[in-house]
Amino acid sequence: MSLQDTPRANRLHIGIFGKRNSGKSTLLNAITGQDIALVSEIKGTTTDPVYKAMEIHGLGPCVLIDTAGIDDEEKIGKLRVEKTKETLDKIDVALLVFDGDKDIEPEKQWIKLLKSKKIPIIPVLNKSDLLNDSESVSAYIKENTGFKPVVVSAKEKEGIPQIINSIIRHLPEDFDAQTITGKVVKEGDLVLLVMPQDIQAPKGRLILPQVQTIRELLDRKCPVVCVTTDMLETALKSLARPPAVIITDSQAFKKVYEIKPPQSKLTSFSILFAGYKGDIDYYVKSVQAIENLKENSKVLIAEACTHAPLEEDIGREKIPKLLRQRVGEGLTVEVVSGVDFPADLSPYDLIIHCGGCMFNRKYVLSRIERAKNQNIPMTNYGVVLAYLAGILDKVSLN
Ligand code: SF4
The missing domain is CATH 3.40.50.300 (P-loop containing nucleotide triphosphate hydrolases)
Structure with a gap:
């Protein structure tokens, strides 16, 4: 390519x-x-x-x-x-x-x-x-x-x-109608992006959800400011007006929420991609299933990328750790990556998908359809992290 x-x-x-x-x-x-x-x-x-x-x-x-x-x-x-x-x-x-x-x-x-x-x-x-x-x-x-x-x-x-x-x-009626920033951002809005370039960020480049979001915002004539989490306060102080929207990496949700100006809307790349590639309503409804998880429950994490697990990996480490802190150490978390996705989802009490930026929308929707047909709740990384941080009702969904 x-x-x-x-x-x-x-x-x-x-x-x-x-x-x-x-x-x-x-x-x-x-x-x-x-x-x-x-x-x-x-x-x-x-x-x-x-x-x-x-x-x-x-x-x-x-x-x-x-x-x-x-x-x-x-x-x-x-x-x-x-x-x-x-x-x-x-x-x-x-x-x-x-x-x-x-x-x-x-x-x-x-x-x-x-x-x-x-x-x-x-x-x-x-x-x-x-x-x-x-x-x-x-x-x-x-x-x-x-x-x-x-x-x-x-x-x-x-x-x-x-x-x-x-x-x-x-062509399907809604083909091409979907945008990443959709209703959350208006044309010309000042948008601040919080993009931690930590151990998981690829050296020398940005990850695809960030690149695609920036490109779309530029097309929508939005002034865009990009910062790492540690520079957020400095950036906010140096701006003449508060940003209309702040889009953060989901892992920094809590910190960004605590220091953001009250008038700035807050969302995350992963939540925007939940609407762009998936079914945000089903994801938000499904996240409530966390309340029913017990030590003997089973959670499936599905990640589209097939990279080797990294330290502090969000899917393989951070989310399982947060869930176990809440539910108990006995919670079983299985991880699948790439095109692996079980046909039989009945063993799982909850499925948590990544943003799916490497998949086309049709493919992510097919997975959601499979989960719905088997009555299994399915949500995504950003929705889970906002929920566990207790701020899901404070973030802007697409
Ligand atoms: S496919 Fe999933 S894991 Fe890979 S960069 Fe996109 S959102 Fe992240």
């Missing part, structure tokens, strides 16, 4: 699904205008999903995901299909590729699955260059699935603009 690139987590995720040899990889190459995916006449060439981040004219920054065939019944093929299914938690729009074969049972099953996940479907009839009568095949698909496909020839690069137009028409 170059410095000019949009982080993958902020891109529209488009999944390409279909039977083996239906031309999914050729379609990905045609849409991107590059030879990215390996194309072969041999069935099942694509094994693990292939992710390609790129800019598509008319759509902006996207991630295209090429997947293994949905009709692979062999033992290893079934594992590939499972991997393909895992991508459904991330994608915003699905391209379902038909190739003119009259047996469309696998595609019909897939439509059912995509509908159950509420993923917009764009059916594509590929290989029009090889079909004698693509109109009647298209009518057959419409009759049997209810969907009229976009007719294309990926090989001849025909019909690609029609696919892009269809994606634009099927």
Whole structure:
């Protein structure tokens, strides 16, 4: 990724699904205008999903995901299909590729699955260059699935603009509507950011939630002042007026709350990301589950980053320590990172997620959906830290 690139987590995720040899990889190459995916006449060439981040004219920054065939019944093929299914938690729009074969049972099953996940479907009839009568095949698909496909020839690069137009028409309504600082900050507000550059901060650079927040504030014409926690008082004294909003690292919540001017709103990066990537209402409701934790309870901490644990690590050390101080030393805390997230959440009494800045919103929402479906409370780092500091009702939520 170059410095000019949009982080993958902020891109529209488009999944390409279909039977083996239906031309999914050729379609990905045609849409991107590059030879990215390996194309072969041999069935099942694509094994693990292939992710390609790129800019598509008319759509902006996207991630295209090429997947293994949905009709692979062999033992290893079934594992590939499972991997393909895992991508459904991330994608915003699905391209379902038909190739003119009259047996469309696998595609019909897939439509059912995509509908159950509420993923917009764009059916594509590929290989029009090889079909004698693509109109009647298209009518057959419409009759049997209810969907009229976009007719294309990926090989001849025909019909690609029609696919892009269809994606634009099927974009989720709230896609791109979400902002980090949302309602908490107004255009032109003076905003002070408290960003401790402690042992957990990467040497020589800022972490992604801070970078993305600063960029958005600059776009919103906000004067931005950044300080470390120890310089907060000095910064407040040197400002001609109190900041309209203070955004702090959640770990400094209490200290910032104690010295902030009464008229300044207070929030944290993690709380803003709870609204940006997740479901702030569910997080705030779920944090009350802390009251019901007992020594024999089990808490799951889910962190999107996969870094090696650091001293004073917020997810692995600080939050477990604070919870054990409150509940008792016997409390079990398990930590998962990266894409690991259990399908069965029933063993847990509470899930605490990081801000999720490395994941796209769809993926974090899929995890919340899983927790909701199993009646497990799920919250996030910032909400927990504000709650444990006793100031959750004093902070501004998005
Ligand atoms: S993905 Fe999670 S742990 Fe990693 S930087 Fe973002 S909020 Fe922090």
